[in-house]
Amino acid sequence: MSGLELVGVSKSYQSQSILTDVSLSIERGEFAVFVGPSGCGKSTLLRLIAGLDPVTQGQISIDGQDVSHAAAGRRSVAMVFQSYALYPHMSVFENIAFPLQMARLSKSDVKQAVQKAAEIVKLDGRLGDKPAKLSGGQRQRVAIARAIVRQPAVFLMDEPLSNLDAALRAEMRMELTQLHRRLGTTMVYVTHDQLEAMTMADRIVVLNGGRVEQVGPPMELYHHPSNTFVARFIGSPPMNLVPCKVTESDAARVRVSCEAVGDLVLPFSGERLKAGDHCVIGIRPEAFRIGPPDSREFFSFQLVPQVLERLGVHLIAHAQLSAQSVTCLFDGDPTVIVGQPMTVHVAAHQVRIFDDTGAARTPISG
Numbered sequence: 001m002s003g004l005e006l007v008g009v010s011k012s013y014q015s016q017s018i019l020t021d022v023s024l025s026i027e028r029g030e031f032a033v034f035v036g037p038s039g040c041g042k043s044t045l046l047r048l049i050a051g052l053d054p055v056t057q058g059q060i061s062i063d064g065q066d067v068s069h070a071a072a073g074r075r076s077v078a079m080v081f082q083s084y085a086l087y088p089h090m091s092v093f094e095n096i097a098f099p100l101q102m103a104r105l106s107k108s109d110v111k112q113a114v115q116k117a118a119e120i121v122k123l124d125g126r127l128g129d130k131p132a133k134l135s136g137g138q139r140q141r142v143a144i145a146r147a148i149v150r151q152p153a154v155f156l157m158d159e160p161l162s163n164l165d166a167a168l169r170a171e172m173r174m175e176l177t178q179l180h181r182r183l184g185t186t187m188v189y190v191t192h193d194q195l196e197a198m199t200m201a202d203r204i205v206v207l208n209g210g211r212v213e214q215v216g217p218p219m220e221l222y223h224h225p226s227n228t229f230v231a232r233f234i235g236s237p238p239m240n241l242v243p244c245k246v247t248e249s250d251a252a253r254v255r256v257s258c259e260a261v262g263d264l265v266l267p268f269s270g271e272r273l274k275a276g277d278h279c280v281i282g283i284r285p286e287a288f289r290i291g292p293p294d295s296r297e298f299f300s301f302q303l304v305p306q307v308l309e310r311l312g313v314h315l316i317a318h319a320q321l322s323a324q325s326v327t328c329l330f331d332g333d334p335t336v337i338v339g340q341p342m343t344v345h346v347a348a349h350q351v352r353i354f355d356d357t358g359a360a361r362t363p364i365s366g
């Protein structure tokens with residue numbers, strides 16, 4: 001059953017269109033992450049789901065019930081903000097208890113619910129403290145506990161980890177994943193950080209300019225981005241995109257050519273890739289191999305490393321492939337010398353093609 005369903009949702013402020021025809025179905029219990037560049041409309045979409053802003057057009061349903069025009073308090077959602085939004089004069093206990101007191105629960109029920117939520121977020125020893133005495137991570141845990149006690153049908157989280165330092169963010173990513181597993185509640189999480197999206201999401205929703213570009217599990221978006229925008233946005237370092245031209249095509253093979261990569265024959269249908277068409281080929285940084293790849297069909301390229309970043313477990317090499325800049329990611333710490341030409345190999349099945357509109361073509365498998 002769908003935990004959250006959006007059908008043709010649009011939002012405009014005055015005459016400015018912010019979201020256009022967003023349709024999405026998020027399963028009950030799913031962890032969905034909205035990701036996209038600054039200003040693409042992620043927070044606006046979350047606010048529409050929360051009922052903090054009205055939709056201009058379209059329908060929003062939660063657990064099968066149409067809530068498009070319901071007040072925020074009647075939607076069974078709980079929102080966690082980047083800024084924590086805690087009451088500074090209240091203790092941790094009082095902050096967590098606040099929504100339950102508003103709902104007029106008995107004192108003993110409030111105490112029990114707060115204790116349980118505080119245990120889940122590991123703050124049961126700090127219930128008497130004021131927020132000022134807590135670290136950023138602990139404050140965000142209070143905000144999360146305050147959302148948990150409401151037992152919502154959907155958790156909405158708007159960049160909850162952005163104010164934390166890198167180490168704490170990594171720790172909280174893990175904790176939120178565990179929390180989701182434990183509670184099994186539908187979760188919608190907004191971030192501009194594709195690492196958070198990749199590590200936490202069951203499915204990622206990539207937004208761009210108020211429209212949905214692609215929805216899918218992280219690794220599907222990574223290996224099969226549906227267009228050049230998603231290819232650039234998902235993955236760090238991003239996919240290398242090299243403009244080429246189709247020189248020949250038939251039902252099962254496409255020959256592309258450009259100065260950087262020379263002539264490549266790729267297993268794609270030529271239906272939308274005719275001789276003379278512009279196209280873009282995509283190669284992930286880790287697809288470049290120093291030794292021949294474990295595949296019968298592969299291409300060899302000569303590149304010249306320009307800048308090296310040694311990360312211990314990986315080596316990132318920024319290199320020139322003819323006049324084209326590319327980024328390669330090699331395992332371990334291989335011998336790579338700046339300025340010294342080297343041969344690398346890429347398996348044919350790891351090359352993607354995007355047509356002249358930027359849309360990915362699907363490879364012919366087998």
Ligand SMILES: Nc1ncnc2c1ncn2[C@@H]1O[C@H](COP(=O)(O)OP(=O)(O)OP(=O)(O)O)[C@@H](O)[C@H]1O
Pocket residue numbers: 013018036037038039040041042043044045192
């Ligand atoms: N109340 C409002 N009135 C007018 N324009 C608004 C309003 N709220 C948001 N916008 C505009 O809508 C667009 C999308 O904003 P939104 O905050 O949803 O983006 P975002 O993807 O969450 O960005 P970020 O990652 O920077 O938070 C922006 O251009 C913003 O200026």
